[in-house]
Amino acid sequence: MAKITxxxxxHSYDPNPKGPADYALKEIDLxxxxxxxxxxxGPSGCGKSTLLNIISGLLTPSNGRILFDDKDVTAxxxxxxNIAQVFQFPVIYDTMSVYDNLAFPLRNRGVDEATVNTRxxxxxxxxxxxxxxxxxxxxxxPDNKQKISMGxxxxxxxxxxxxxxxxxTVIDPHLKWKLRSKLKELHQKVRATMIYVTHDQTEALTFxxxxxxxxxxxxxxxxxxxxxxxxxxxTFVGHFIGSPGMNVLPCELxxxxxxxxxxxxxxxxxxxxxxxxxxxxxxxxxxxxxDAGLPAxxxxxxxxxxxxxxxxxxxxxxxxxxxxxxxxxxxxxxHLSFDPTKTRLYRDGWIATRAGT
Amino acid sequence: MKTQNQxxxxxxxPVLLLVAFNALIPMMTVVNYSVQETFGNNVFFWEGVRxxxxxxxxxxxxxxxxxxxxxxxxxxxxxxxxxxxxxLAMPRSGPWVPVCLVLMALPMLIxxxxxxxxxxxxxxxxxxxxxxxxxxxxxxxxxMTQNPFAAWATIITMDVWHxxxxxxxxxxxGLVSIPDAYYQAAKIDGASNWSVFRYIxxxxxxxxxxxxxxxxxxxxxxxxxEVFVMTGGGPGNSTTFLSIDLVKIALGQFDLGPAAxxxxxxxxxxxxxxxxxxxxxxxxxxx
Numbered sequence: 001m002a003k004i005t006x007x008x009x010x011h012s013y014d015p016n017p018k019g020p021a022d023y024a025l026k027e028i029d030l031x032x033x034x035x036x037x038x039x040x041x042g043p044s045g046c047g048k049s050t051l052l053n054i055i056s057g058l059l060t061p062s063n064g065r066i067l068f069d070d071k072d073v074t075a076x077x078x079x080x081x082n083i084a085q086v087f088q089f090p091v092i093y094d095t096m097s098v099y100d101n102l103a104f105p106l107r108n109r110g111v112d113e114a115t116v117n118t119r120x121x122x123x124x125x126x127x128x129x130x131x132x133x134x135x136x137x138x139x140x141x142p143d144n145k146q147k148i149s150m151g152x153x154x155x156x157x158x159x160x161x162x163x164x165x166x167x168x169t170v171i172d173p174h175l176k177w178k179l180r181s182k183l184k185e186l187h188q189k190v191r192a193t194m195i196y197v198t199h200d201q202t203e204a205l206t207f208x209x210x211x212x213x214x215x216x217x218x219x220x221x222x223x224x225x226x227x228x229x230x231x232x233x234x235t236f237v238g239h240f241i242g243s244p245g246m247n248v249l250p251c252e253l254x255x256x257x258x259x260x261x262x263x264x265x266x267x268x269x270x271x272x273x274x275x276x277x278x279x280x281x282x283x284x285x286x287x288x289x290x291d292a293g294l295p296a297x298x299x300x301x302x303x304x305x306x307x308x309x310x311x312x313x314x315x316x317x318x319x320x321x322x323x324x325x326x327x328x329x330x331x332x333x334x335h336l337s338f339d340p341t342k343t344r345l346y347r348d349g350w351i352a353t354r355a356g357t
Numbered sequence: 358m359k360t361q362n363q364x365x366x367x368x369x370x371p372v373l374l375l376v377a378f379n380a381l382i383p384m385m386t387v388v389n390y391s392v393q394e395t396f397g398n399n400v401f402f403w404e405g406v407r408x409x410x411x412x413x414x415x416x417x418x419x420x421x422x423x424x425x426x427x428x429x430x431x432x433x434x435x436x437x438x439x440x441x442x443x444x445l446a447m448p449r450s451g452p453w454v455p456v457c458l459v460l461m462a463l464p465m466l467i468x469x470x471x472x473x474x475x476x477x478x479x480x481x482x483x484x485x486x487x488x489x490x491x492x493x494x495x496x497x498x499x500x501m502t503q504n505p506f507a508a509w510a511t512i513i514t515m516d517v518w519h520x521x522x523x524x525x526x527x528x529x530x531g532l533v534s535i536p537d538a539y540y541q542a543a544k545i546d547g548a549s550n551w552s553v554f555r556y557i558x559x560x561x562x563x564x565x566x567x568x569x570x571x572x573x574x575x576x577x578x579x580x581x582x583e584v585f586v587m588t589g590g591g592p593g594n595s596t597t598f599l600s601i602d603l604v605k606i607a608l609g610q611f612d613l614g615p616a617a618x619x620x621x622x623x624x625x626x627x628x629x630x631x632x633x634x635x636x637x638x639x640x641x642x643x644x
Contacts (some may be wrong), residue, residue, distance in 0.1 A: 058541050079547040091542040093556045104556075108547035152546060 002069040002160040004032040004055065009064035011050055017062070024050045026217040028064070032195070037187050039208035040197045043240070047200035047217040048197045052163055055195065057081045060164070068160045084153030084162045088143035088169045094138040098129060101137050102151050109156075123151045126186060143175045150183070155192055161193040168203060180206060182277050189299060213237050229283075235349045238281050242321050244309055247287065248346070249280045258345050261315040263294050266340040269354040276348035284309065286339035287321035289328060294319075298328045312336060390617035408618035418619065420594070421602040427600060428509075429577045432516045436573060439517070440524025441562070444532055445554075447525075447618075458529075461522040475588025476515040480507075480587075486610040499545060501588060505595035508588050513597060520573060531562035567638040571631055578627055599623055 009028040017023055024047045032038055040048040053059040054252055055066060057078035058192045065074045073081050084105075093101050102120045111119075124130045127147045132140070137148060153162045164183075168176045169275055184207060187194050196207050204211050205225040213221045213228065213236070221233040232238035238246030252259045260280055267280075289310065296319065298313035311318050312334060319336060328334055344353045391408055393401040412418050447457050465477075480499045482488040491499035501508040535557065543553050581600035584590065590597035590605070597605070603623065607616035 053541075056541075056545065058544070078544045080542070082544060084546050085542065087538040087542060089536060089538055091538050093560075095556060095560045104548070105546040108549070108552065149542070152542075 003034045004030075004161060004193065005065075005067040005070075006030040006051075009051075009054065009061050009066070011047075011054060011059065011061045011063070011083070018074050023062075025054075025061070026219055029220060030212070030219070030222070032193060034069075035094050035191045035193055037184075037207060037209045038193075038195050039204035039211045040195060040214060041199070041201060041204040041211050042214035043199055046214045048199075048214050049165060049260065050217075051214075052085075052115070052165055052195065054199050055161070056083050056085050056163055064125060066122075082156070082158055082160045084159045084180075085151050086146070086150050087166045088166045090142060090149045090170070092137040092140070092145050094136075096137055097133065098135055098137050098140070098148055099133040099242045101148050102155050105152055105156055119155050119157065123155045123324060126154075126189060127151050127182070143171050143179060146179065147182075148172070150186075154192070159192055159276050161195060162193070164198075165195045166198050166200075167196075168198075168200075172259070176203075180239075183207060207239070213240065215240075216330065231344070231355070232281065233351050235281055238283070242283060242285075244284055244322075246281050246283045247319050249282075249317055250317065251278050251280045251345070253278050253345075261294070261317065263314075265338060265343060267343050267345055267353050268341050271345050272347075272352045272354065274347050274352055278352070279346045279349075280343060281346050281351075282338045282343045284320040284322040286342035287319060288337045288339070289321060289323060289334050290337060291335055293335040296334055296336050298330055298332050298334055301327055301330055303327070387617045387620050390613050391621055392614075394614045404614060408615045412615060412618050412622060417602070419597050421597055423520060424595075424597065425578060425599045428513070428580070429574060431513055432520070432577050433570065435513070435517050436521045436524050437566070437570060440521050440569070441566075443521070443525045443530050444528035445558070447529055447598070449533060458526070461525050463522075464519050465522050467519075469582035470586055472515065472519050473583035476511060476583070477587045481513050501592075503592055505592055508592060508596050512584055512587060515587070516577065516580070519583070520576070523572065524566075524569045527565040528562050530560060531565040535561045563638070567635065571635060574634065575627060575631060578630075 006028050009025060010023055010027040010031075012023045014022045018191065020026055028051065040051060042048050054061045057073070057076055057080075057278065061074065065072055066080070067073065093104060098102065099120060102123060103116045105115045106119060121130070124133060129147055130149070132144065137145065140148065150164075150167070153159065168179060171179055180203060183194075183196075186208075194207075196204065198204050205228075208225070210222060210224055211228055212219055213234075213346065215234075215236050221228060221237045223233075228237055228241050232241070232246060234247045235246065239248065249260050251265065253271070254284065258265045258267060258278065258280055260269070265280055289312070294314050296314045297309060299313045299318060300311040302309045302311075307322050307324045310321045310323050310328065312321075314336065321336065341355075344351055346352060392404055392406070394404050395401050443461075450455055452633050464472075479485045479487045480501050482492050488499060491497045498504070501511045527637075539557050539561075540553065543557060548556070577602055580598060580603070584596055584598060584601060585604075588596045590601040599619075600623075603616060603619050606612050606619060
């Protein structure tokens, strides 16, 4: 188990990159502490798998260094880094039994059979696969196969980091939840550093203590699930996390105040100096319907179970609000108010207000 | 309510007719010949199972059958490992892939009798490139019309040259279908190259290899054209394989009854071995 430091990491699949557009990873500086549960979250093609492969050693970065506990491992091949990786599609050795599959990484490293047996049985117990140890791995269901490939990662007790590359993609929805909580439970038991790559916000937010949100090869925000939800540092984070995502509303700046459709909007704090297109960001959860505020027309109401999502039009711009309890009629007039402590200004996508000033 | 009618027969009938004309009817005429004696002119005498009894006790048949199994065994033992090795050495992507594939496919595009003629000339001791080189430069007495060992070696080399590509192409198809994640996982698990071959590549190639071995078995067990062109079964009877012997009996001696009986036994052996092999190889998959 180890602390992981990524310093000034860049990667391009093009041997002669010309501009920033040729880089799959633009510039990554990151530190992950020992024993933490982390998630890399971002849409497909944002560079998160590239980053993962660089950490595991399957790819050598064009620039920068990777340190495990202050030891430079940038040039080391995967088998010398003492890491484990679980892939999107379960990788199992078809011709071996479940037991032999789990024992494989240990036997390859010349561990004696008695230790192999104790470790394998302990992991099997944790994964609840003890009853299928003698079976051929080829005949298992996808979720059990994925459990076995997780087990192969966890069976070594000296791994620096266990990485998961969208491990639940091929798992049936009703089993996803089970495997996810299993994983969380395993992390608490094993206390290994774990990195979980996904494009699914639910998976990232439930698994990780800290989430790294990536977009186009860059880290846009690092934070706890609550931080990402409450105060997105970038409109992308606001939009990508949350269902529905944050309202991003075009606005005008006049004399240090923000106006949306000619209405003054109170923000969380003072606006920082700068230039660039200004937008107001406010999550639907912090938009209220009532008698005072911005005049709006209810355009669409969708009931999603515990609450309803109301889409109201202010002028030509639609604003979403999450409403619990009584729902307004479609087409009726209403007024919207934003919670000032949760309303921010963004410039060129990046947050440009200081809280509480 | 399920509607019941006989319409389905109309869909089966064309196939049934086709199969009847290209397999069942010719096969039945052979069965007909195998239990009778004829001297031509459509005159037949009933013989029962006599031809079968005679054949199964004939030393000539035993010898040809032995040669046939030996030949097939040798070429399988060479072509399968060699084919796998070449497939493993081929690039998995890049501009050389089509070049390799075309080079590999070339020998298989040449007609059997042309292959036979090519190798026949190639091996001639006085003017053939191989024959001349062996005799003059290396000083080895090499003449496949005189020396049984030379004849066998030439036929086996010819078959390896002609058909290893089939094993290569099928194995290659199996290899490229293995997702990268398997190799990456094996690297992380610390697997050796041998382990990667044994636990990833070989299991993933198993199905295509089964087909490759089956095809090579059937084809080599029925080999005729190349051998007929190259040695005609000689020197002596040393390269008289089953099919060559069969043609000698049927057309050389015009013993249609015994030849028909031999055809049926020949067919039964090919079918039985193929079936046994296929059943054994696919036994685990059904579970």
